[in-house]
Amino acid sequence: MPRTAETASFQFNHTMVRVRDAESSVKFYTEGLDVLLFAEKNMGNFTLYFLAFDQGQNYKDISEEGKSQALFAREGVFELTHSHGTETDVSFASHSSGNSDPGKGFGHIAFTVDDLGVKIKKRLQDGKMKHIAFIMDPDGYWIEVVANGLKQ
Amino acid sequence: MPRTAETASFQFNHTMVRVRDAESSVKFYTEGLDVLLFAEKNMGNFTLYFLAFDQGQNYKDISEEGKSQALFAREGVFELTHSHGTETDVSFASHSSGNSDPGKGFGHIAFTVDDLGVKIKKRLQDGKMKHIAFIMDPDGYWIEVVANGLKQ
Numbered sequence: 001m002p003r004t005a006e007t008a009s010f011q012f013n014h015t016m017v018r019v020r021d022a023e024s025s026v027k028f029y030t031e032g033l034d035v036l037l038f039a040e041k042n043m044g045n046f047t048l049y050f051l052a053f054d055q056g057q058n059y060k061d062i063s064e065e066g067k068s069q070a071l072f073a074r075e076g077v078f079e080l081t082h083s084h085g086t087e088t089d090v091s092f093a094s095h096s097s098g099n100s101d102p103g104k105g106f107g108h109i110a111f112t113v114d115d116l117g118v119k120i121k122k123r124l125q126d127g128k129m130k131h132i133a134f135i136m137d138p139d140g141y142w143i144e145v146v147a148n149g150l151k152q
Numbered sequence: 153m154p155r156t157a158e159t160a161s162f163q164f165n166h167t168m169v170r171v172r173d174a175e176s177s178v179k180f181y182t183e184g185l186d187v188l189l190f191a192e193k194n195m196g197n198f199t200l201y202f203l204a205f206d207q208g209q210n211y212k213d214i215s216e217e218g219k220s221q222a223l224f225a226r227e228g229v230f231e232l233t234h235s236h237g238t239e240t241d242v243s244f245a246s247h248s249s250g251n252s253d254p255g256k257g258f259g260h261i262a263f264t265v266d267d268l269g270v271k272i273k274k275r276l277q278d279g280k281m282k283h284i285a286f287i288m289d290p291d292g293y294w295i296e297v298v299a300n301g302l303k304q
Binding site: 007009012013015016017018033034035036053074104114146148 | 162228256
């Protein structure tokens with residue numbers, strides 16, 4: 001069905017998960033998966049990290065002023081929320097990935113890639129889904145890696 | 153930093169959450185938020201529902217054969233997983249939204265819109281974030297609705 005004029009602007013902008021140790025998580029995504037750390041906003045007790053792949057937006061040429069607008073005018077943004085102090089709080093339990101209690105809640109995020117090869121440390125599943133790998137981030141969140149161009 | 157040739161294809165393709173009652177959830181997203189139900193895949197014990205806004209892809213003109221490829225060649229896809237039977241299982245506890253135990257796990261997904269007006273039943277937050285609303289889906293997952301073009 002066609003979208004209405006009223007909803008034609010709608011975009012699925014971002015997904016937010018909380019992380020225990022921002023430094024480890026940001027490093028994992030930016031160095032391990034080559035996601036750009038687009039913006040970092042210190043909100044006082046917590047800091048927000050906005051990650052996104054540069055899909056031709058040429059973010060390096062965008063002013064700081066224009067960055068926030070650009071951030072909310074696209075899909076595929078991943079937001080990490082870090083409550084200050086959790087990274088050194090030894091009594092702080094690990095984050096729930098959503099998958100320790102099967103069948104409930106959050107499941108995973110997924111990246112598509114052209115080649116399920118180098119760079120990503122992967123664990124291919126057996127059986128019929130050989131084009132999919134799952135990796136875990138520092139908090140244990142599941143990341144599905146799907147080879148682009150292949151059918152699920 | 154520039155993306156490497158190796159990772160230039162990477163996209164943040166989708167986010168998956170589990171739902172208790174697929175019919176209610178699909179209706180909420182397709183009728184309430186005008187997201188397109190792009191594909192529905194019955195996997196035996198569970199069914200996957202892939203939702204995405206049509207951002208000029210003209211999905212209505214794409215063959216069934218081409219749909220899976222199109223689905224994984226973009227960002228902003230939202231996947232619902234429904235384990236068959238949970239919708240009528242009275243002993244089945246509600247899904248965890250990730251926000252009942254503050255500070256842990258999954259937080260929310262977010263849609264950007266041009267106008268925080270009609271169509272979406274919203275609850276504007278007080279204070280400094282008047283351009284943001286949060287709504288809840290049938291499982292209690294939080295959906296942030298951000299007015300496009302405004303800075304966070």
